[in-house]
Amino acid sequence: MSDERAAANARTRNRGIPDATVARLPIYLRALHTLADAGQRTVSSEELATVAGVNSAKLRKDLSHLGSYGTRGVGYDVAVLVDTISQALGLTQRWAVALVGVGNLGHALAGYAGFASRGFRIAALLDADPDRVGERLHGMVVRHIDELPAVVAEGSVSIGVIATPANAAQDVCDRLVAVGVTSILNFAPCVLSVPDNVDVRKVDLSIELQILSFHESRKAALTSLPSALSDDGEDEYDEAVGP
């Protein structure tokens, strides 16, 4: 019964690295690559934090979670940090990815340079539409979704990307899970249900726009008021609670 608590603890403790930190590591990694390309050898938490757009204390705490030690008085060695973060994220191996759905978005994803540059290899393009099967795309041939088991067996695929319409997404998801895929990136605008051992992350373009819409309409409401706030639109990150 009390295992719920234990499970939650185990998750947090075992994993060691907090989710919020994991979500930021790729940002640091990109910033570090930029710095490395510019020839910079070491970087302070302050500088890296500025480039990455975060607070420097947060950055240092994040890095402390993965045991990477900088040098006090100097900063972090860029190359070492790149290695450490890559290791933590599991990017030292090349993951094989199966991309399902070769519509507009699928086309864009197939050609997205950011995948290859971070160690992801698109192992196969799949689609259910017979008209699309056989099409050449970025040096690969689109195969039929029924070939999924073969594809996975060939290339030890463990990550699937779903770029199908919403009504096909759950079916594709089930097929992916059935052949052993345990991580799924879902671009379809729907909620997927999966077994506990499968991770799903969702990217929804229209949701992001709707969130912007919220903030935008709030800004519009504020500017229409004569003098609600003082000199600035500073309103949500700071509440004027006296110390």
Next chain:
Amino acid sequence: MSDERAAANARTRNRGIPDATVARLPIYLRALHTLADAGQRTVSSEELATVAGVNSAKLRKDLSHLGSYGTRGVGYDVAVLVDTISQALGLTQRWAVALVGVGNLGHALAGYAGFASRGFRIAALLDADPDRVGERLHGMVVRHIDELPAVVAEGSVSIGVIATPANAAQDVCDRLVAVGVTSILNFAPCVLSVPDNVDVRKVDLSIELQILSFHESRKAALTSLPSALSDDGEDEYDEAVGP
């Protein structure tokens, strides 16, 4: 000092919807549309929560923030809830969006149905590449980025979408800000710096994959161990509450 409660109340009651809630409202909205299309008139928090993939208590608390009242013993009126959430998100007006960058991703975004269906209108497609200017795309003609001021003046654009390469993103961003755009959705893999009154949201495809990579390598490490965890990693959305 004792105003803590009062301050929290004021913020909550006023219009201060927590960010985490705002981020979920679009999900509820989509689920509600699905239910409405299926002809359902009312919905309980339990049912809606299941469809949306969240905890029902969280759903109720979220909804309570926007003052929408359900009926105890019955649930929420689907139509009323759609209206209330749409209102809260500012989706009762049609926002005009300028899409900058008509590469692979830009093409996909221009054709993305999810925009129009939620009240967003793509007012213009823009690109810096003269070869792309003039191209017809989903019923629109690609215009040069230099026409941005005219575009904004024509259609009162207040939201910009950046789908350019990373090295062009900050420049495009500055131009957007200069002509009065106050909300930006950034698909370029870089951090944008903007004035305080401008909101930026970032969508980064490779970051999501890297986060999956982290969990995936974590899982791989676990399965190679003999018996680290018991039978299960009970995680998310399910209440193990006894009957």
Next chain:
DNA sequence: AGCCGCTTGTGAACGTTCGCACAAAGTCAA
């Protein structure tokens, strides 16, 4: 009318995340 079962709305406990502030630990110059 009165009771019963269902569902909402929310107080309270808990867990997570954030950012300040500072001691510890290093470099560099003389």
Next chain:
DNA sequence: TTGACTTTGTGCGAACGTTCACAAGCGGCT
């Protein structure tokens, strides 16, 4: 070696987010 200076790593309190649990309220059945 010593001392001034820089930067890391972290303890701590506050803010935020999540979940439980239950009183309050509503509809329907008898």
